[in-house]
Amino acid sequence: MTILATTNNAHTGNFSSLSHTNVVATGTRMVGPDILRSLAILLVMLVHLPLNATPSLLVTVREYGWLGVDIFFVLSGYLIGTQLFREMTRTGAVDFKSFYLRRAFRIFPAFFVVLGLYALVPVLRDNPTMQPLWKFATFTVNLGFDPREGNAFSQAWTLAVEEQFYLVLPLLVLLLYKRIGTGWLLALAGLLTVTGIVLRYTIWDAQVGILIAEGQFRPAFATYLRDVYYPTYTRLDGLLFGVVLAAARFFKPALCRRYLPPTVTIPSGLIFVIAALLCFVDRGPLAGQGIFPVFQAQLGAVAGFPLISIGIALLFCAMLDLEHVLSRWPVPGAALIATLSYSLYLTHKSAFHVMRQVVGEENLQGGVGFLAYLAASIAVAAVLWLCVEQPFLRLRDRLRWL
Structure with missing residues (x-):
């Protein structure tokens, strides 16, 4: 976002580190995390793909491609959480300096x-305007990300959410370690979940819903993104x-088994996913519709996440x-x-944009366009990975002090 048997070089988890945290002690990759990680980025890329090039x-x-973001969030929380739990168990403390330098x-x-x-x-911008640097x-x-005021490089909002979250998580782990048990942890998670639901409901009811009732669907869409979809405290x-x-899995492996x-986890997981998708069947402003069932749209925004x-x-x-399988x-x-x-996360929107400018969108239709966009994105990402990511990781x- 592996965790069960990572080397000492395990990285913190999010879009950036998910591609490097699945090396087990034997040097092999774990297939399960790779499948979810690749599915997540492909979904994110798909939602940004021009419709005329979508098979x-x-x-x-x-x-539903934007749900790839939620896959990344779960993977990231798992990976960084396990890393911190392992360090606390081993040393009884969190090395904040090393943690944040490694992330940097x-x-x-x-x-x-x-x-x-x-x-x-x-010319590389996927939108003419962007938020302040x-x-x-x-x-x-x-x-406060209003897409009407600049939408280039918009995918960076997810990285902002994770970076803000990880500024706080190590401190919380340090403070709560050995101070609360399983019951209190679940109660805290439940409280935070309910708080998020209430907060999203309140924002929707006070802002988005009013705009919808007045027939101002485009402003409702932008307000939904700005005040419900993008902020860290709602996601x-x-x-x-x-x-x-x-x-x-780290502290109660026997109970997990x-x-x-x-x-149990496969059928119950599918039930939750299907329930969420049903909530998002009519996503209101996110679907860009002029008329939609308000309750259905609100249900997805409030309870779907x-x-x-x-x-x-x-x-x-x-x-x-099931990794062995x-x-x-x-x-x-x-x-x-x-x-x-x-x-891929950092560059795919720009790669799509440049492809349209160079080749012409009229030549990027259907399956040909789909393959061209995919190939260009992978090529650009490979260059960035080889020339920037890998050298800095090495x-x-x-630096042994890290």
Whole structure:
């Protein structure tokens, strides 16, 4: 976002580190996390793909492609949570200096290279206008992010959510370690989940719903994104349940084996995912519709995020338990896409935009366009990975004080 047997070089989890945290002690990759990671980035790319280059079989999937973000959040919460739990168990403390420096080496180089290109080479921007550079540089771009005021490099909002979350999580782990038990942890997770639901409901009722009632659908869409979809305080569900899963598997492995075997987590995970998708069947402003059932749209905005996060966490738990089975049938290309996931995340929108400018959107229709966009994105991501990500990772690993 592996965790069960990572080397000492394990990285913190999010879009950036998910492609590098699945190396087990034997040096082999874990198939389950790779499959989820590659699925997540492909879904994110799909939702940004021009509709005229989307194969007919993927048009419906494209409407839900943004859920790839929630997959990443769960993976990230699990990975970073396990890393911190392992360190606390081993040393009784959290090395904040090492933690944040390692994150800086992992996150900053590729991010700031791409941000610099967006700033200095406007032709690369996927949208003519973008948010102020300082908001990207401080990882606060998701707060007060109104897409009407600039939408270039908009995918950076997810990285901002995770960076803000991980500023707080190590301190929480340090403060709560050995001070609360399983029951209190679940109660805290439940309280945070309910708080998120109430907060989203309140924002919707006070702002989005009023605009919808007045027939101002475009402003309602922008307000929904700005005040419900993007802010960290309304999007903690995936990260939260990822951390809860990490705590359960790390501190209570016997209970997990007993009460959360794949025969339980697979069907229950599917039930939660299906319930979430039903909530999002009519996503109101996100679907760009002029008329829609208001209650249905509100239900998705308010309750859909925790439902999908719980479902993903349960399915991920099953995949970890079934790694010995999944490893026999690795999905072709999953390891490559997973490895490039952070670079793909940073560059795919710009790659799509440049392809349209160079080749002409009229020449990028249907399957040909789909393959061309995919190939261009992978090529650009590979360059960024080879020229920026890898050198800084090697440098970081040479600095033994990290």
